[in-house]
Amino acid sequence: MRRLSGLLLAGAIMMLPAFSQDHVRAAEQAAAPQKTTFTGDAVIQAFSVNPDKVADYEAVMGKLKEALAKSARPEAKAQAAGWKVFKNAVPNPDGTLVYVHVINPVVKDADYSILNNAYEAVPAAEQRALYDTYRAALKAPLFVIQGALTSDFGK
Amino acid sequence: MKQYDSRRALPVRPALAAVLAVSAILVFGPSAAALAAQTPRPGDSLPAPHAQSPVAETADAVAGVGTQTPATDDSDAPASTPAKPAVSTARLFASESGLILSPVKTTKVMDFEMVVARIHEALAKSIHPARRQQAAGWKVYRATEPGPGGSVLFVFLMSPAVKGADYTVGKILMEAFPQEEALAIFDAYTSSFAGPQSLLSLRFLDDFSQPAKPRVPEPK
Numbered sequence: 304m305r306r307l308s309g310l311l312l313a314g315a316i317m318m319l320p321a322f323s324q325d326h327v328r329a330a331e332q333a334a335a336p337q338k339t340t341f342t343g344d345a346v347i348q349a350f351s352v353n354p355d356k357v358a359d360y361e362a363v364m365g366k367l368k369e370a371l372a373k374s375a376r377p378e379a380k381a382q383a384a385g386w387k388v389f390k391n392a393v394p395n396p397d398g399t400l401v402y403v404h405v406i407n408p409v410v411k412d413a414d415y416s417i418l419n420n421a422y423e424a425v426p427a428a429e430q431r432a433l434y435d436t437y438r439a440a441l442k443a444p445l446f447v448i449q450g451a452l453t454s455d456f457g458k
Numbered sequence: 459m460k461q462y463d464s465r466r467a468l469p470v471r472p473a474l475a476a477v478l479a480v481s482a483i484l485v486f487g488p489s490a491a492a493l494a495a496q497t498p499r500p501g502d503s504l505p506a507p508h509a510q511s512p513v514a515e516t517a518d519a520v521a522g523v524g525t526q527t528p529a530t531d532d533s534d535a536p537a538s539t540p541a542k543p544a545v546s547t548a549r550l551f552a553s554e555s556g557l558i559l560s561p562v563k564t565t566k567v568m569d570f571e572m573v574v575a576r577i578h579e580a581l582a583k584s585i586h587p588a589r590r591q592q593a594a595g596w597k598v599y600r601a602t603e604p605g606p607g608g609s610v611l612f613v614f615l616m617s618p619a620v621k622g623a624d625y626t627v628g629k630i631l632m633e634a635f636p637q638e639e640a641l642a643i644f645d646a647y648t649s650s651f652a653g654p655q656s657l658l659s660l661r662f663l664d665d666f667s668q669p670a671k672p673r674v675p676e677p678k
Contacts, residue, residue, distance in 0.1 A: 342602075343601075345599055347557070364663065367666070387662070387665045390663045391661075448613060451602065452597060453571065454575070454598040455598075
C-alpha cells in the first residue's frame with residue numbers, strides 16, 4: 304500500500320508541471336487579446352461607419368497607421384506596406400459610409416485586428432476611450448473576402 | 459485567435475434585419491446591435507466580420523453602389539448588340555479606385571477565368587493608351603470562401619482606376635477581337651454569373667506604407 308502511494312505521489316509530482324504549464328498557458332490565452340489573422344494572399348474587408356462619426360473612424364485609422372509605423376514588431380512594417388484604406392465615394396441612403404480595407408499582400412499569422420494594432424499607439428489608460436470611439440463610429444462590419452490573385456492585367 | 463482560414467468554409471450567419479434595413483447589403487456576421495450589446499474592455503477586439511459576400515442574391519447591393527446584372531441585361535454588352543432603352547451602359551469610376559464583385563457559378567469558373575484571360579489579352583494588345591492604363595491598375599482575385607449560394611466570388615480591383623475610362627468588358631472585347639469571337643467570349647462571361655455584380659467607386663483614404671500627412675478637409 305505504501306509502495307502504491309509512493310508511486311501515485313511520484314506520478315502526481317511528475318504530472319504537476321504539465322498541469323501547471325497548461326494552466327498558465329490557458330490563463331495567458333484568456334488574457335491575450337483575440338488576434339485576427341488571414342490565410343489568403345489578399346484581403347478585402349468593408350465596414351459601414353456612422354455618418355456623424357466619420358472623423359472619429361478616420362482618427363482611429365490614423366492611430367492604426369501610427370501604431371504600425373512605430374511598432375517594434377517585425378511584421379508590423381510588412382503589414383503597413385500592404386494595407387490601404389478606401390472610402391466609398393457615395394454614401395448609403397441612410398448616410399452611412401462604407402470603408403474598404405485592401406490588404407495585399409497579407410502577412411501570414413500577423414494580427415490584423417484594427418484595435419489590437421491601434422492600441423499600440425496610445426497609452427493603456429486611453430485604450431478604453433479608443434475602443435469607445437471606434438465602436439461608436441462603426442455601424443457594422445460588412446464583409447471580408449480573402450483570396451488569391453488570379454490575374455494582374457498590368458503584367 | 460480569430461483566423462479567417464482560406465482552407466475551410468466559414469460559417470455564415472443569417473443576415474440581421476436591422477442591418478439590412480439600413481445598409482441594403484447582405485450582412486453575415488455580427489450586427490451593430492450585437493456589437494452594441496457587448497461590454498467591451500480595453501484590450502478587447504471588436505468582432506471582425508465573418509466571411510460573406512456583399513453581393514446580395516437579390517438585385518440589391520450596397521446602397522450607393524452600382525448594381526449590375528450582366529446575366530440578365532445588356533448593359534455590359536458589346537456595342538454591336540441591339541440598343542436598348544437608355545440604362546447605364548458603362549462601367550465608369552468617378553474616383554481613384556474601384557471594385558467589382560462577381561459571384562460566379564461553380565460550374566462556370568473555368569469559363570469565367572477564360573474570359574479574364576481574354577480581357578487581359580485584349581488590354582495588353584490595345585492600341586489605346588487609356589486601355590494600357592486601365593490594365594496597369596487592374597487585378598483579379600478569386601475568393602477562397604464561397605460566395606452567396608455557394609458561388610465562387612471574383613473581385614476586380616482597379617487601383618488606381620482610370621477616371622472616366624470605361625471598364626465595360628463587352629467593349630474591351632469588341633475592340634480587340636473579331637465580332638463573332640468577342641460575342642462568344644461575352645456570352646461565356648454573362649452566362650457564368652450566379653447573381654448580380656456589385657460595383658464600388660472608392661476614394662483613396664490612406665496607404666499605411668506612406669508617411670502620415672496632415673488631413674485636409676474634403677471638398678463639399
